[in-house]
Amino acid sequence: MLKTFLIGIKDLRLAFRDRAALILMLAAPFVLTLGLGLVTGRFSGSNNSGLSDIPVIIVNLDNDQLGDALADVFTSVELADLMEPAIGSDPEAARQLIDEDEAAAVVIIPEGFTQSIIPQQSAVAAELVKIEVYANPSRPTGAGIVKAIVDEFLSRVEEGRVSGSVSILQLVLSGRITPAQAQVAGAAMTERLQTNTTDSALAITINSSTADGEEVKFDILAYLAPGMALMFLMYTVSYGGRSILAEKTQGTLPRLLVSPTSSTQILGGKIFGIFLTGSAQMLILIGASSLFFQLKWGDPMGVIILVLAAVFGATGWGMFVTAVARTPAQVANVGMSIMLIFGILGGSFVSLDQMPPAIQAFSKITPNAWALDGFTTLALGGTLTNLSAPITALLSMGMILFLVSVLLFGKKNLVQK
Amino acid sequence: MTNILEVQNLAKNYGDFQAVKGVSFNIEEGEIFSLLGPNGAGKTTTISMLSTLYTPTSGEAVIGGHSVTKDPMAVRGVIGVVPQDLALYEDLTARENLIFWGQMYNLSGKSLNMRVDEVLEQIGLTDKAKNRVKTFSGGMKRRVNIGVGLLHKPRLLFMDEPTVGIDPQSRRAILDTVKDLNKQGMTLLYTTHYMEEAEELSNRVGIIDHGELIALGTQKELTQQVGQAETLILHIGENDDSEALAKSLKGIQGVQQAEAVDHEVSIVCAEAEDVLAAVVTKANERGIKIRSIDIREPNLEAVFLHLTGRALRD
Structure with missing residues (x-):
């Protein structure tokens, strides 16, 4: 040795x-x-990444606040150069397109996604449903970017959901609001959460998943x-x-x-x-x-x-x-x-x-x-x-x-x- | 004296070609044994088998009590090898080379550093220790090549034609080093095609030709094989036909052998004085001008000529 x-x-x-x-x-x-x-x-600041028009299919079965917000991220003006989104309605058909190498990835937002994150007042706590990113292995870079955008979106949603729940609970426990007022506060926070997740900087400024939360650009x-x-x-x-x-x-x-x-x-x-x-x-x-x-x-x-x-x-x-x-x-x-x-x-x-x-x-x-x-x-x-x-x-x-x-x-x- | 090396019917074939044809000999501890033979005689193949590099086709050799075929790793601890061609890392310094090779021979720490210093001193390169080998002259590289083989103080050192292609001064230094090592108690197996080196260094000589050991013994024993014969060397002109002259000289009474090598003709005879006049006459008849004549006492060259009918440098 x-x-x-x-x-x-x-x-x-x-x-x-x-x-x-x-x-x-x-x-x-x-x-x-x-x-x-x-x-x-790269050195002249034009930040031309060389990556453009990544074909992605969005299947939004949620059709609620957060599902729509995620779909809006991919169709936003800010990502117009980077992404080439197409809207689908059938997950199986979309997966088939990926298998046929027609796109880099498909993002399937399942039904009840928003409900699972922000339960309505009358609803019992819904079971958490997950967004699926069906990636094309032969287009690793494009699929990786799509996945990173979805991860970032979910990261912000989770961050907002947890901080919102904790804040409302603390307000109720400290007596600053009554349980009845918590519903109004929750609705306001939901609105802010939705705004947060459609932040235009989202797709091109991705939070590092490291503990320090440092932001990195592609x-x-x-x-x-x-x-x-x-x-x-x-x-x-x-x-x-x-x-x-x-x-x-x-x-x-x-x-x-x-x-x-x-x-x-x-x-x-x-x-x-x-x-x-x-x-x-x-x-x-x-x-x-x-x-x-x-x-x-x-x-x-x-x-x-x-x-x-x-x-x-x-x-x-x-x-x-x-x-x-x-x-x-x-x-x-x-x-x-x-x-x-x-x-x-x-x-x-x-x-x-x-x-x-x-x-x-x-x-x-x-x-x-x-x-x-x-x-x-x-x-x-x-x-x-x-x-x-x-x-x-x-x-x-x-x-x-x-x-x-x-x-x-x-x-x-x-x-x- | 005990034998440090015992070789029995050692042979090596490459397909149909027999490079070494069942050689047998022993080397006693403390002696210098030379294998003398022309290029392609099988010297390097023999050393390669003894140093465990090549597996023999048949036969056996035991070194320091270990079989080269059954226990090669133990044999490698007993022997040191100085290969014919330089085997060094030219981009490393002399010291770095010696350190690396010392480590390969299981030396380490202070003992390695001390031994490297000793060897550098021994090969006369202490002041060049930090220079890269590629900056050295051919002779200096040869000395480092020898130094590597000495690092672990082997009981038996194989030196395969260590003086090939170097200047006379470096050659002299290497021959002196060989004698010094032997004085210090090291046993050496030295291969060469230079008769003078074998004569100067060896206690015993084995003459090898076409893969066969054709003679073995002390220099005295070997020269006795050719009787009291002497050798006449005729130096002739560059444009003269030495081959034709050698042929014509064979007919002279008293001439035992006559061979042409380049612009020389070697004549083996019982008494040089008896044939000298006839030889000169024959040369004159052919219009060949003799530039000089050497008369040599019986030597290994004559032995080789006597045994093979060819000169050693053929």
């Missing part, structure tokens, strides 16, 4: 002493992020920066994989194999080195973009776990390429091609939502697509708990590729030059 760690640290040190590698690992993604930020107007760099970092992460993992074959050529691998170090420790150390280098690269880029671009990546714990999962998945690809290739030059060429192909497929240049369904489905073989989905979720205020799908996918991808690579390495003679 110690030797595995030492080999990994050695590889990390070697990677960070290679100037050419450093340019591609750190400088290139940083400069490209800067360039794309300039092109999209920032195009929160999409571009991880996109570029993930694309060049693929370079780093192929660079690391290449070092396995390079060590064979330069004789250090045979020398390791005649030391009292097992082949498992050596291969483990090489994989650990790739993982360490990739993680360091991603964390440095995240730190630099936070520092120089004031980019808010979201929940720190979520970011760290997602980075580790993304690097794990990408390392699996690096090992696979190495196991298939015969020479360091082959790994370099294939690695560079994969970096570009995965960058395009994974949404580093163009949002996956704007790609054909077949490409969107195919993109799921790339760690880029899954990780970018996760980073978008975090930038939109999501937390670690919202990342189960991308993290599971990335870890599974890494595990499968590692197993295949180990089998391929078993058939390959890494000893002889």
Whole structure:
């Protein structure tokens, strides 16, 4: 275990002493992020997110105050550029449209939603009913934004409901109002609650779900920066994989194999080195973009776990390429091609939502697509708990590729030059 | 003396090609044993099997009481290996290289640092310890390459052609280091295709050719195999046909062997004086100008020529 760690640290040190590698690992993604930020107007304040006309279907079965308020949010003037809402009446038909990739998500506001939040005087406390967001998995970014808007709406509703109930109860208990007057006060608060939830700033200013309640804006760099970092992460993992074959050529691998170090420790150390280098690269880029671009990546714990999962998945690809290739030059060429192909497929240049369904489905073989989905979720205020799908996918991808690579390495003679 | 290495019928095949054909020899503790042979003779393959890098096709070797096939990890603790090609991380400093390789040999902490200092001193690179290896000359890199093999004070050190491609000064330094290590009690298996190195360093020599150990013994024992023969070396002009001259010299009475190598002709004979006049006459008849003539006492070159009919550098 110690030797595995030492080999990994050695590889990390070697990677960070290679100037050419450093340019591609750190400088290139940083400069490209800067360039794309300039092109999209991020630094000139125009705040063009690059995301527009997200198709969403609203099925409002509630037809009451809060249901209408939520539907109004999606059809508001402020969201006219971002959203392309359509009103539906049949939930099944709407879900069918999502399955056919006709929209990013459908928001189904069930009957009795308002009643479950604001019970009428005569009514017995109604059972809580939930809004359903039926998301299109092939349009993760668009669906994520719809979900974030609904979450924010519900967050404000819940906030208003709880604070209203507590205030009225305190007023009654303190004797400032009579139980009879509580009904009037409740009605007034309901009206305020409705106004609150249709606040025009809602859709584009989303409350972070973190405890401090800090507000974050959707920032195009929160999409571009991880996109570029993930694309060049693929370079780093192929660079690391290449070092396995390079060590064979330069004789250090045979020398390791005649030391009292097992082949498992050596291969483990090489994989650990790739993982360490990739993680360091991603964390440095995240730190630099936070520092120089004031980019808010979201929940720190979520970011760290997602980075580790993304690097794990990408390392699996690096090992696979190495196991298939015969020479360091082959790994370099294939690695560079994969970096570009995965960058395009994974949404580093163009949002996956704007790609054909077949490409969107195919993109799921790339760690880029899954990780970018996760980073978008975090930038939109999501937390670690919202990342189960991308993290599971990335870890599974890494595990499968590692197993295949180990089998391929078993058939390959890494000893002889 | 006890044997630190015992090799029995060790063989390595690559498909139909037999790289090593069942070699057997022992090395006693404290000696320098040289494997002498031309390029492609099977020296490196033999060392690779003994150092547990390659699995033998057949046969067995026991090092320090451990089988190379059954207990390779124990063998690796006994041996040190200095490979033929440089095996270093060029972007690490000399010190960082030695620290890393020391850790791979289970050294750590203060003992590792002390040992690294000692080795740096031993290879004469203390003042260059913080420089990256890629800034070193070929000779300095070779010294670091040797230093790595010494870190854990192995009982048996394998050195595979450590002087190939370096300048005479560095070569001299390496040969002196080998002798010093042996004086300190280290046993060495040294492979080379330079006859002079084997003669200078070795207690015993094994001559290997085409994967077979064709002779084994002390230098005296080996030269006795060619009797009292001497070797005449004719240095001729660049444009002269050394092959044709060698052929014509074979017919001279008293000439046992005659081989052409580049612009030289090696002639093995019982007494050089007896054939010298006839040799010069033959050269004159062919219009070949002899630039100089060396007469050498029986040596390993002559042994190799005697055993194989070829010069060592063929």
